[in-house]
Amino acid sequence: MLWELFWTFFKLGTFTFGSGYAMIPMIEREVVDRKKWFDREDFYNQFTLAQSAPGPFALNTAVFVGYKMKGWWGSLVAVLGVSISPFVIILLIAIYLSGFSTNPIVEAAFKGIRPAVIAMIAVPFITMMKGFKWYFIALALSVAVVVWLTGISPIWFLLAGAAVGVSAAISGKKRGEVKQ
Amino acid sequence: MIYLQLFLSYLKIGFFGFGGGYAMISLIQNEIVVKHNWLSAMELTDIVAISQMTPGPIAINCATYVGYTVTGNVWGSLLATFAVCLPPLTIMTAITIFYRRLHNNHIVKSALTWMRPVMTGMIGAAALMFLNRETFVDWVSIVIFAVSFVAIWKKFNPILLLVLAAMAGILIY
Numbered sequence: 001m002l003w004e005l006f007w008t009f010f011k012l013g014t015f016t017f018g019s020g021y022a023m024i025p026m027i028e029r030e031v032v033d034r035k036k037w038f039d040r041e042d043f044y045n046q047f048t049l050a051q052s053a054p055g056p057f058a059l060n061t062a063v064f065v066g067y068k069m070k071g072w073w074g075s076l077v078a079v080l081g082v083s084i085s086p087f088v089i090i091l092l093i094a095i096y097l098s099g100f101s102t103n104p105i106v107e108a109a110f111k112g113i114r115p116a117v118i119a120m121i122a123v124p125f126i127t128m129m130k131g132f133k134w135y136f137i138a139l140a141l142s143v144a145v146v147v148w149l150t151g152i153s154p155i156w157f158l159l160a161g162a163a164v165g166v167s168a169a170i171s172g173k174k175r176g177e178v179k180q
Numbered sequence: 181m182i183y184l185q186l187f188l189s190y191l192k193i194g195f196f197g198f199g200g201g202y203a204m205i206s207l208i209q210n211e212i213v214v215k216h217n218w219l220s221a222m223e224l225t226d227i228v229a230i231s232q233m234t235p236g237p238i239a240i241n242c243a244t245y246v247g248y249t250v251t252g253n254v255w256g257s258l259l260a261t262f263a264v265c266l267p268p269l270t271i272m273t274a275i276t277i278f279y280r281r282l283h284n285n286h287i288v289k290s291a292l293t294w295m296r297p298v299m300t301g302m303i304g305a306a307a308l309m310f311l312n313r314e315t316f317v318d319w320v321s322i323v324i325f326a327v328s329f330v331a332i333w334k335k336f337n338p339i340l341l342l343v344l345a346a347m348a349g350i351l352i353y
Contacts, residue, residue: 003329016235017339040255045283049275052292055194056201056237058270064276075273079265086236087244091257093230094248110233113342114222114230114315119328120232121202121307126332128300136297143301147206148308151214156207157197157298160195165294169287 002077005069008035009062009081016058031065038068058082135161182258188249189216190243190263197267197318198300201238206302208242208310218250222314233339239264 008030016023024047031037038046046068050060059079066078097106125144129137143157189211196206203244205228212218219227231241240261247260277284282288316322324345331341 013299014235017233019229027291030333034259038284043305046276046279049279050272051200052198052288053268054197055267055272056197056204056239056264058211058237059265060253061238063268063272064279067273067276072273075269079269081238083240083261083265086234086240087257089234090230090241091248091254093234094245107347108353109349110226110229111317111321111353112347114225114308114310114347115321115325116328117225117229117232118310118315118344119325120341121205121228121303121310121330123329124202125300125303128296128303129282132297132300137272139297140300140304143298144304144308147210147305153210153215153328154302154305157301158196158295161295161298161352162291165291165328166181166287168294169290171200172290177345 002070002073005066005074006077006081009078010084013058013082014085023061027061027065027076037065052120183256185216186247186256186260186265188304190239190260193239193243193264194267197239197264198295199302202306203299203302204239206307206309208239209306212242212246213234213309218246221309221312222313224294225310225315229342232342237277238274324348 012023012030016060028043030038032040032043045066047061048067050059050064059082062078062082063075066074066076068074070077097136125140129140132140139161146152147157148152150154191243193204193211193291196207203223208220209224213221213224227242227245228238230245231238243260244257246252247257250256316325322333328341328345332338
């Protein structure tokens with residue numbers, strides 16, 4: 001079972017490119033449809049929590065699937081399985097291509113890639129604000145500008161956001177305004 | 181000493197890595213570029229590009245790369261990667277155990293609701309910090325940015341887009 005878990009996540013870690021979200025359909029097919037380790041609702045519920053938890057989302061998914069299968073060892077084995085390929089591949093790139101920017105062709109390629117990478121990050125910034133209330137949009141824009149200009153760690157803004165959220169929930173409950 | 185700094189930096193990135201890979205880039209920039217100067221903003225842009233074209237989460241890819249370049253050996257790489265894996269192994273395990281209590285908990289929900297605009301802002305900060313004279317060298321950069329923006333907006337495959345951008349770069353520069 002541990003070996004099967006390792007192998008499943010090894011495959012997921014090796015063949016999932018781009019963002020962790022590309023993993024969702026693959027994981028679902030593997031652990032819900034093929035292996036039947038989860039029923040679909042249970043999988044989606046835990047999955048929502050994995051999305052909200054800190055840390056790379058692929059690892060969080062490995063942890064909850066692994067834990068369900070084999071407890072602590074299961075988590076460990078699944079995390080190991082999912083991170084081994086990315087680790088080896090990037091390590092090889094770091095070792096053998098560290099002088100890659102001196103190659104004129106590679107440098108030209110990266111000159112083309114860099115603006116595309118920035119576009120790739122700018123789009124989700126804008127699409128995530130769709131459906132936000134005006135003060136959430138204002139908050140998002142101010143965080144972006146302040147973090148960019150001052151270099152203050154975004155951690156402080158995350159903590160402040162959490163604090164406001166918790167106090168809003170507690171004071172709302174006191175006034176009997178608990179809404180779904 | 182450098183090992184301890186590396187470990188702590190990536191532990192922080194992991195523990196506060198809310199909101200997915202793009203929001204995490206902002207934390208990585210803050211630790212790696214602003215605080216420690218281990219990489220330039222441009223080098224980090226390149227790592228994000230490499231990370232998109234290779235399997236695995238950005239945070240892991242970046243930890244592996246920076247761990248190696250900062251220390252010059254595999255152990256640094258392993259240590260930084262391990263540091264990123266620790267929060268999932270601890271926090272996510274706890275969440276899995278208490279899942280029934282956390283699921284639909286209104287305090288947790290409210291905290292996450294207020295953290296979401298911050299995560300969005302972090303993605304914006306990541307984009308702004310990457311935008312400089314090293315990444316935008318001339319008007320061609322602006323054209324590539326505009327075309328990529330529309331392409332991603334229209335849900336074009338990001339890996340294919342980066343490959344095309346690389347080919348454009350080779351042809352033009």
